[in-house]
Amino acid sequence: MPELAETYACVPSTERGRGILISGDPKSNKVLYTNGRSVIILDLNNPLNVAIYGEHAYPATVARFSPNGEWIASADVSGTVRIWGTHNDHVLKKEFKVLSGGIDDLQWSPDGMRIVASGDGKGKSLVRAFMWDSGTNVGEFDGHSRRVLSCSFKPTRPFRIVTCGEDFLVNFYEGPPFRFKLSHRDHSNFVNCVRFSPDGSKFITVSSDKKGIIFDGKSGEKIGELSSEDAHKGSIYAVSWSPDGKQVLTVSADKTAKVWEIFEDGNGKLKKTLTCSGSGGVDDMLVGCLWQNDHLVTVSLGGTISIFFASNLEKAPLQLSGHMKNVTSLAVLKSDPKCILSSSYDGLIVKWIQGVGYSGKLLRKENSQIKCFAAADEEIVTSGFDNKIWRISLHGDQCGDADSVDIGSQPKDLSLALLSPELALITTDSEVVMLRGTKVVSTINLGFAVTALAVAPDGSEAIIGGQDGKLHIYCITGDTLKEEAVLEKHRGALTVIRYSPDFSMFASGDANREAIVWDRVSREVKLKNMLYHTARINCLAWSPNSSLVATGSLDTCVIIYEVDKPASSRMTIKGAHLGGVYGLAFTDEYSVVSSGEDACVRVWKSTPQ
Amino acid sequence: MAFRRANASSGMGVAEHSKSMYMELQRKKVFRYVIFKIDEKKNEVVVEKTGGPAESYDDFTASMPENDCRYAVYDFDFVTSENCQKSKIFFIAWSPSVSRIRSKMLYATSKDRFRRELEGIHYEIQATDPTEMDLEVIRERAR
Numbered sequence: 047m048p049e050l051a052e053t054y055a056c057v058p059s060t061e062r063g064r065g066i067l068i069s070g071d072p073k074s075n076k077v078l079y080t081n082g083r084s085v086i087i088l089d090l091n092n093p094l095n096v097a098i099y100g101e102h103a104y105p106a107t108v109a110r111f112s113p114n115g116e117w118i119a120s121a122d123v124s125g126t127v128r129i130w131g132t133h134n135d136h137v138l139k140k141e142f143k144v145l146s147g148g149i150d151d152l153q154w155s156p157d158g159m160r161i162v163a164s165g166d167g168k169g170k171s172l173v174r175a176f177m178w179d180s181g182t183n184v185g186e187f188d189g190h191s192r193r194v195l196s197c198s199f200k201p202t203r204p205f206r207i208v209t210c211g212e213d214f215l216v217n218f219y220e221g222p223p224f225r226f227k228l229s230h231r232d233h234s235n236f237v238n239c240v241r242f243s244p245d246g247s248k249f250i251t252v253s254s255d256k257k258g259i260i261f262d263g264k265s266g267e268k269i270g271e272l273s274s275e276d277a278h279k280g281s282i283y284a285v286s287w288s289p290d291g292k293q294v295l296t297v298s299a300d301k302t303a304k305v306w307e308i309f310e311d312g313n314g315k316l317k318k319t320l321t322c323s324g325s326g327g328v329d330d331m332l333v334g335c336l337w338q339n340d341h342l343v344t345v346s347l348g349g350t351i352s353i354f355f356a357s358n359l360e361k362a363p364l365q366l367s368g369h370m371k372n373v374t375s376l377a378v379l380k381s382d383p384k385c386i387l388s389s390s391y392d393g394l395i396v397k398w399i400q401g402v403g404y405s406g407k408l409l410r411k412e413n414s415q416i417k418c419f420a421a422a423d424e425e426i427v428t429s430g431f432d433n434k435i436w437r438i439s440l441h442g443d444q445c446g447d448a449d450s451v452d453i454g455s456q457p458k459d460l461s462l463a464l465l466s467p468e469l470a471l472i473t474t475d476s477e478v479v480m481l482r483g484t485k486v487v488s489t490i491n492l493g494f495a496v497t498a499l500a501v502a503p504d505g506s507e508a509i510i511g512g513q514d515g516k517l518h519i520y521c522i523t524g525d526t527l528k529e530e531a532v533l534e535k536h537r538g539a540l541t542v543i544r545y546s547p548d549f550s551m552f553a554s555g556d557a558n559r560e561a562i563v564w565d566r567v568s569r570e571v572k573l574k575n576m577l578y579h580t581a582r583i584n585c586l587a588w589s590p591n592s593s594l595v596a597t598g599s600l601d602t603c604v605i606i607y608e609v610d611k612p613a614s615s616r617m618t619i620k621g622a623h624l625g626g627v628y629g630l631a632f633t634d635e636y637s638v639v640s641s642g643e644d645a646c647v648r649v650w651k652s653t654p655q
Numbered sequence: 656m657a658f659r660r661a662n663a664s665s666g667m668g669v670a671e672h673s674k675s676m677y678m679e680l681q682r683k684k685v686f687r688y689v690i691f692k693i694d695e696k697k698n699e700v701v702v703e704k705t706g707g708p709a710e711s712y713d714d715f716t717a718s719m720p721e722n723d724c725r726y727a728v729y730d731f732d733f734v735t736s737e738n739c740q741k742s743k744i745f746f747i748a749w750s751p752s753v754s755r756i757r758s759k760m761l762y763a764t765s766k767d768r769f770r771r772e773l774e775g776i777h778y779e780i781q782a783t784d785p786t787e788m789d790l791e792v793i794r795e796r797a798r
Contacts, residue, residue: 537753575784577786613785614786
C-alpha cells in the first residue's frame with residue numbers, strides 16, 4: 047500500500063483588493079490558512095509537514111486555533127462554522143450556520159467558551175457571537191450597515207469585542223451579553239483589520255486609507271495613531287501584534303511590510319520596513335501577516351509566504367510558495383528524477399525537489415495560461431487557451447527564450463516525441479498539427495473529433511483517440527500520417543494515452559472510468575478490466591521499468607496496477623486530492639507523484655516487495 | 656413427474672438437475688461453485704459448469720464469460736473477527752454491460768423464478784462488470 051511520503055502544500059488563495067487573515071498557534075508553531083475548500087495547517091519549523099482538512103462544502107475563508115490549541119474553528123462562504131479537533135484525525139465537534147453570507151473573520155474568546163464571527167449578510171446578521179458548544183447567542187450586534195471585515199475579542203477580562211468593516215466604522219461592544227457601546231468613524235476607507243494587543247490594553251485598526259489608529263482597550267477611545275512619516279503608500283490589509291505587545295507588523299498593497307513600535311501613550315513609530323524580493327508586479331502586494339513567536343510571516347497576492355525573523359530583521363526571509371489553483375499537469379525531468387515540475391492552469395510552473403520541497407517558480411517571459419504541458423530534457427512545450435504553442439528552453443532553473451507558433455485553433459492535447467523533442471503533435475478539434483521545432487510542418491484533417499493523443503518516443507508512430515472511444519494508430523512517415531489500425535474497446539471518449547518507457551506497450555484511459563493496457567506490436571489487449579475508478583480517468587503514468595501503470599481520476603483516487611498481475615490485485619490510494627487527481631508521474635520504481643484540484647502535489651511511496 | 660411450474664414472465668422453466676446440483680452444494684459441499692445458463696432452445700435454466708471444493712475465487716471469475724450473462728452460486732468460506740469459520744452462499748447475477756440486450760433482458764426476467772427454487776441463499780449480488788464481482792466486494796458483504 048503506498049504511503050504518503052511528502053505533501054507540497056498549496057498557498058492561501060488570495061483576491062486582489064482584499065486582505066486575507068491567517069492565524070496560528072504559538073505553542074506548536076503552526077500556521078492556519080485556507081485554499082478553496084481546504085484548511086491547511088502548516089508547520090513553520092518544517093514546511094513539508096502539512097495537514098489538510100477538506101470537509102467544508104463551500105470555499106473556506108478563515109480558520110483559528112482555540113486558545114488551548116485543541117480545537118480549530120473554520121468558516122466558509124456559506125456562513126457555516128465548523129469546530130473540529132486538531133489531533134485525532136480532525137473529528138468534527140460541532141457545525142453551526144452562523145451568518146447568512148460569507149464569514150470574513152472569526153475569533154475565540156480567551157477562555158475558549160465563546161466565538162465571534164463577522165462577515166457579510168443582511169442587517170443584524172453581520173456579526174454574531176455564540177457559545178462554542180451550544181451555539182446560543184451571547185449578544186446583539188447592531189451598528190454596521192455593510193460587510194464586516196474583521197472582529198477581535200479582548201484577550202483579558204472585562205470582555206470586549208471590536209468590529210470593523212466596509213462602512214468605515216469601528217464599533218465597540220461591551221458584555222457578555224454583548225451590547226453596542228460606541229462607534230468611531232476615523233477612517234476614510236474600508237477598515238480591513240482590527241486586533242487587540244496580547245495584554246488587552248490597546249487595539250489597532252488598519253484601513254485602506256493607509257492609516258493605522260490605536261484605541262484604548264477598555265474604554266474604546268482613540269489614543270493615538272501610527273506616525274504618518276514613512277507610512278504605507280498603499281492600503282494596509284492586515285496587522286499583527288508581537289507577543290510582548292510592544293510592536294506591530296502591518297502589511298500593505300505597496301509591497302512592503304512595516305514593523306512599528308507602539309509606545310504607552312498610544313502612538314506608533316516606524317521601526318523597520320521589510321521588503322521581499324520579487325518580480326515587482328502585482329503579485330508582490332502583501333495581503334496577510336502573522337507575528338508568531340520569533341517568526342514574522344507575510345503572504346503576498348501571488349501566494350508567496352515569506353518568513354522573517356524578529357530577532358534579526360536584517361536577515362533575508364525564507365520564502366515558500368506553491369500553487370494556488372488546480373495543478374493540471376506534472377512532469378518529471380529524466381535528467382534529474384528528484385526534480386518535479388508542476389503547472390497549473392493560471393500559467394504558473396513550479397519546481398519542487400523531493401526531500402526539500404519548494405525550489406522555485408519558473409518565470410516565463412510570457413505569462414499565458416497553460417492547458418497542456420510537456421517537458422523534455424532541455425525544453426518545455428506548453429499550450430494555453432490562445433491558439434499558440436510555446437517552446438521554452440530550460441537551462442537549469444531559468445527559462446530561456448520562448449518561441450511561439452500559432453496553429454490556428456485551440457489545441458486540445460499535445461505530445462512530444464521524447465527521444466527527438468523536435469517533433470510535437472498537437473490536436474485541435476478534428477485536426478492534427480505536426481510541428482518540427484517551431485515550424486508547422488503539416489496540418490492533417492482526420493474527420494473525427496479527437497480527444498487524446500500520444501507520440502511514440504522515437505517519433506515513428508502516433509496514437510490518436512477519438513470522442514467515440516476508438517483508438518486510431520498512425521505511422522508517421524516524413525510529414526504525413528498513414529492510418530494503420532483502429533482499435534475498438536473503450537466505451538467512452540478517450541482522455542489520455544501513454545506509451546510505456548520501454549516502448550513495448552501503451553495504455554489508454556477513457557471518460558467511462560476504464561483503462562486498458564495494449565501490446566504495441568501485436569495491438570492486442572494485455573491488461574483489461576481496469577474499471578475500479580468511479581469517475582472519469584484524468585491522467586495515467588508508467589513506472590520507469592514499465593511494470594506498473596498508475597491511473598488518476600476525478601473520483602480523487604489513484605490506482606496502481608501491475609501489468610503482469612490481474613487487474614484485481616491493485617493498490618488504491620483513496621482521497622489523494624480533494625476535487626480530483628489531474629496530474630500523475632513516477633519518479634522511480636516505488637514513488638508516484640500526484641497533483642490535483644486542491645492545488646497540492648503529493649509524493650506516495652510504496653514499500654518494495 | 657416433475658411438475659414444471661413455468662410461470663416466469665419469460666416462460667422459463669427450471670431444470671430438475673439445476674436444483675439438485677444446488678442442493679448438493681448446499682448440503683454436502685460437493686462443489687465450490689455452480690454456474691447456470693439459460694438454454695433458449697429448451698427454455699429452461701441448466702447447469703453449465705461446476706467447480707470442485709479446491710478451486711479458488713479466481714477460477715470462478717475466470718469461468719464467467721465476458722460477453723454473456725449467467726447465474727452463479729458460490730460457496731464462500733471465511734473466518735469472522737471472532738475467529739469462527741463460517742460459510743455463506745452467494746447468488747451472483749452476472750450481467751456484464753457489454754453483453755447483448757436480449758441476453759440481459761432474458762436473464763433479468765427469469766432471475767426471480769429461478770431464485771425461488773434455490774433455498775438457503777445468504778446474499779445476492781448483481782454484477783455488471785468484473786469489479787463488482789471482486790473478492791473484496793464478496794468479503795465486505797459477508798461481514
